[in-house]
Amino acid sequence: MTHAxxxxxxxxxxxxxxxxxxxxxxxxxxxxxxxTKWVTRRRTRLNLDQLEAxxxxxxxxxxxAARDETRKVFWRA
Numbered sequence: 001m002t003h004a005x006x007x008x009x010x011x012x013x014x015x016x017x018x019x020x021x022x023x024x025x026x027x028x029x030x031x032x033x034x035x036t037k038w039v040t041r042r043r044t045r046l047n048l049d050q051l052e053a054x055x056x057x058x059x060x061x062x063x064x065a066a067r068d069e070t071r072k073v074f075w076r077a
Contacts, residue, residue, distance in 0.1 A: 008033045042074040 011029050048061075049070040056066050 008036055038074045041072075041077075045070045045072065045074070 012033060048066055051059075051066065053063055056063055061069075
């Protein structure tokens with residue numbers, strides 16, 4: 001997960017410093033970064049929903065907070 005986020009941040013940093021890229025390339029990379037973020041949120045929330053109460057306590061999340069997080073739609077932070 002960290003590696004994908006690093007690649008996305010690096011790609012966006014290049015886009016912000018280089019003005020000679022075509023508009024379609026800029027839009028495509030930003031769209032790909034957005035979709036990647038959504039997929040990561042969805043996968044994380046699905047996995048969070050599978051954790052037992054003792055596992056949630058171990059990572060410092062209450063069952064109520066976990067339930068609230070898993071009910072969010074993927075495009076909400």
